[in-house]
Amino acid sequence: MASAVALDARENIYAGILLTGVAYLLFSMQDAAIKLLVASLTVWQVLFFRSAVILGGCVLIGGHKVLAASARSPIVKPMLLRSFLILAAWLCFYSAARYLQLAELTTIYFAAPVIITILSIVILGEQVPLIRWLAVLLGFAGVFIACDPATFGITLPVAMVLMAAFLWALSIVLMRKIALQEQTLVQLVLNNAFFLVIAGTPLLVLWQMPDWKQTLLLVGVGVLGGIAQFALFEGMKRAPVSVIAPFEYTSLVWAFGLGFAIWGDIPRREVFLGAALIIGAGLVIIAAEHFRRKTARLQ
Numbered sequence: 001m002a003s004a005v006a007l008d009a010r011e012n013i014y015a016g017i018l019l020t021g022v023a024y025l026l027f028s029m030q031d032a033a034i035k036l037l038v039a040s041l042t043v044w045q046v047l048f049f050r051s052a053v054i055l056g057g058c059v060l061i062g063g064h065k066v067l068a069a070s071a072r073s074p075i076v077k078p079m080l081l082r083s084f085l086i087l088a089a090w091l092c093f094y095s096a097a098r099y100l101q102l103a104e105l106t107t108i109y110f111a112a113p114v115i116i117t118i119l120s121i122v123i124l125g126e127q128v129p130l131i132r133w134l135a136v137l138l139g140f141a142g143v144f145i146a147c148d149p150a151t152f153g154i155t156l157p158v159a160m161v162l163m164a165a166f167l168w169a170l171s172i173v174l175m176r177k178i179a180l181q182e183q184t185l186v187q188l189v190l191n192n193a194f195f196l197v198i199a200g201t202p203l204l205v206l207w208q209m210p211d212w213k214q215t216l217l218l219v220g221v222g223v224l225g226g227i228a229q230f231a232l233f234e235g236m237k238r239a240p241v242s243v244i245a246p247f248e249y250t251s252l253v254w255a256f257g258l259g260f261a262i263w264g265d266i267p268r269r270e271v272f273l274g275a276a277l278i279i280g281a282g283l284v285i286i287a288a289e290h291f292r293r294k295t296a297r298l299q
Contacts, residue, residue: 016239017285019231020247026228028254032262033221041214042206046221047199051192053222054229058189070189079187082171083194089167092160099157108161110143113248115169120240123173131288132243139249139281146252146274175236184233188226246285249278 030050037046058066070076093109117136121128175187210218235244253275259265 012238013240013243016235016237016244017247017282019235019238020244021250021282023228023231023235024248024251025254026224026231028251028258030221030224030228031255032258033217033224036262037214037217037221041208041210041218042202044199044202044206045208045210046218047195048203049218050222050225051196051199053219054188054192054226055196057223057226058185058192062185062189066185066189069183070186070193073186073190075187076190078174079190080194082174083191083198085167085171085174087195087198089164089171092164092167096157096160096164099155108158109165109168110140110249110252111162112165112169112172113246114140115166116172116248119169119173129288131284132246135246135281135284135288138284139246139278142274142277142281143249143252144274145277146256146271175233184230184237187233188229191229243285246281249281253278 034043034046062069073079113136117128117133256265256271256275
């Protein structure tokens with residue numbers, strides 16, 4: 001009986017890893033579409049459309065029942081807190097982007113998975129094996145090499161990006177606690193309802209009428225973002241935060257691939273080396289889980 005329970009837990013972890021990997025791929029595709037859009041539209045308008053499309057999809061799937069369930073959900077306040085954490089992270093990140101190179105921004109920001117692992121111990125009480133620590137640090141080393149950053153000083157912009165990484169990490173850990181308390185569709189409704197209000201307020205002044213191409217891209221951003229959020233929330237239910245944290249690094253790999261496909265960007269040699277380390281971090285986690293699963297079968 002104990003072996004069967006252990007095997008079920010391992011299957012859940014594999015599912016969580018797969019869902020998380022898919023989520024970050026879709027998030028990367030979403031970011032590529034947003035990069036095309038923000039050349040002519042404000043970030044607030046993109047965020048508003050994204051949330052509106054996701055909310056519309058939730059209503060089509062769940063009907064009025066999901067709206068009623070969301071209104072009386074016990075996680076309304078935690079989800080509101082998480083929405084503000086993410087908003088604050090974005091404000092810190094994009095404010096610092098005026099003063100730092102993209103390589104510097106990316107390197108500092110990808111401290112987030114390390115912070116997530118630490119917070120998963122402090123807040124969630126998770127037990128983090130040494131192998132997972134090694135995977136997280138390996139992934140961070142890959143990002144560092146891929147970006148080939150200059151030497152950082154302790155400046156205000158650097159501190160702001162570190163704060164953005166901390167706030168994002170805190171929102172991920174908070175989402176792990178929320179994910180265990182409520183169905184995924186309700187979480188999607190609450191999360192995007194809050195963002196719809198937050199993003200909609202500045203549009204009273206900043207609204208621009210999109211053309212048909214921009215409208216298609218805006219809808220695409222919403223579809224990609226909605227499916228990615230669903231996959232990430234479901235992944236959070238199936239695997240510990242410290243297990244899936246290294247897979248956030250795959251966003252960098254997808255970003256390089258999409259950059260080449262869309263804009264013809266050719267990565268440097270250091271990028272390929274860093275990408276290999278990032279992929280290696282994920283493989284370390286998968287190999288460790290495979291070993292544990294094999295051990296459980298023998299017991």
